[in-house]
Amino acid sequence: MINVAIVGTGNISNLHVQGLLEFPERCKIVALCDIYPNKAESIKEKYNLGSDVRVFADHKSMLASDVKIDLVHVCTPPYVHASISIDCMNAGKNVLVEKPMAASLEECDRMLEAEKKNNVTLGVIAQNRFRDGVYKLKQLAKSGLAGKICLARVDSQWWRAHCYYDLWWRGTWEKEGGGPTLNHAVHHIDMLNWIEERSPVEATAVLTNVMHDNAEVEDLSLACLKYEDGSVAEVISSVVSHGEEQGITLQCADAKISMPWSLKAEVGMENGFPVDGGNTELIEKINKFYDELPDLKYEGHTGEIDDYLSALENGRKPLITGEDGKRTIEVITAIYVAGFEKKTISLPIAENSEYYKADGIQKNAVHFYEKKSFVENFTEEKITVGNY
Structure with a gap:
């Protein structure tokens, strides 16, 4: 039995609790911690x-208590993800941390050093890998049936009302670490890295704030990522998009595959223009491959929690590791730097870069507006976490 503590009991913690309760024979919640x-x-x-179940007002008193804890879920605002996770790992606890992994x-x-030093397991939440459609898109891309990826389009489009940024920690570079590029598109950038199985070598970006004058951070960004072979990915990160349409489109050499599921495959006439109806033979082959892929047993947070518990039980790495979390943060950091400096940025970002640390990001960040007032908590618990 794996004894679990949850640090941070805001809205997202509900999905962690619900996921853990799906496996009563494997884990048990023994402690909850929140500054409120x-x-x-x-x-x-x-x-x-x-x-x-014990309740604590801070994680240090929880770790110093006599409660036996094997695993800590960190569900706090981003600016304390690293400090809380490191404290827990130094106390010999395994850690599953919410997105984004950290602010720098x-x-x-x-965090990776603490994992290695203490021989524990660090996992990072990126629950949309555990969606049937995303998982199947990954398997199809990996199969090579559609050909190499030439252009990827990532739509991380969400909508949040003006009051969303009234919450005390949101909308500040210091505490939230950024806007939708960091806190929403983190899901889709993780998916992109996973599907591509590589990292970009260049990033160009535009950042703006068009709807939320109670936030320092961007509420919309457009980024172009370039890979070593010349292929590119475009990423839209938004909290100004009505309808919250999210997805990934892969324009491959032989077909377009996307999630939500869509398939197109062209074949050319002698003059280079597409034949009516496309490449019917390839379309049939790809559809057959896709339809024969089995559905996942669990989706979303529950799916990732199942995988993480299995990793602890079997002494293996979880599907989404700390290294994966860092790769995603590196791409996001490059997008921010490109937007701040208004120029193309090379990856990877070196340790001697001023943007390697959070204070370097905060020092150079564009403050679109200044946050002058805030509320401590919202009463409404319902949130949207997307399907893709």
Whole structure:
């Protein structure tokens, strides 16, 4: 039985609790921690977790307590992901940290060092890998049936009302670490890295804030990533998009495959123009491959929690490792640097770059607006986490 503690009991913690409760024979929630203990008490009551579940106001007192903890889920605002995760790993606990992994590459590296030093397992939430459509798109891309990827388009389009950034930690470079490029597109950039199985070598970007004058950070960014072979990926990160349409389109050498699922495959006439109806033989072959892929047993957070628990039980790495989390942060950092400096940025980002550390990002970040007031908590718990 794996004893689990959850640090941070805001909205996203609900998905962690729900996922953990799917596996009562494998894990048990034994502690909840939040700087607002009443929020932790509410979660405890909402899910009827039992009177023996301890509630703490800070993670250090939790770690110093006599509660036996094997695994800590870190569900706090991004600016303390690294410090809390490192404290927990130094105390010998395994850690599953919410996205984004950390606010800087330097923090990512310190987390990876703590994992190695303490012989524990670090996992990073990127739950959309555990969606049937995304998983099948990955398998299809890997099969090579559509040919090499020439152009990828990532749509991380969300909508958030003006009041979304009223929450005390949101909309600041110091505490949230950025806008939708970091906190929303992190899912889709992780998917892109996973599907491509490589990292870009250049990034160009435009950052802006067009709807949220209560936030320092961007609410919209457009980025172009270039790979060593000359292929590119375009990434839209937005919280101004009505309809919240998200997905990934891969224009490959022989076919277009995308999620939500769509397939096109052209074949040329003698003059180079496409034949009516496209490459019917390839379309049939790809559809057959796609349809025969089995569905995942669990999706979303539950799917990732299942994989992470299996990793602990079997002594292996989880599907989404700390190294994966760092690769995603590196791409996001490059997008921010390109936007700040208004020029193309090369990857990887070296340790001697001023953007390697969070204070370098904060020093150079564009403040679109200044946050002058805030609220401590919202009462509404319902959130959207997307399907792709």
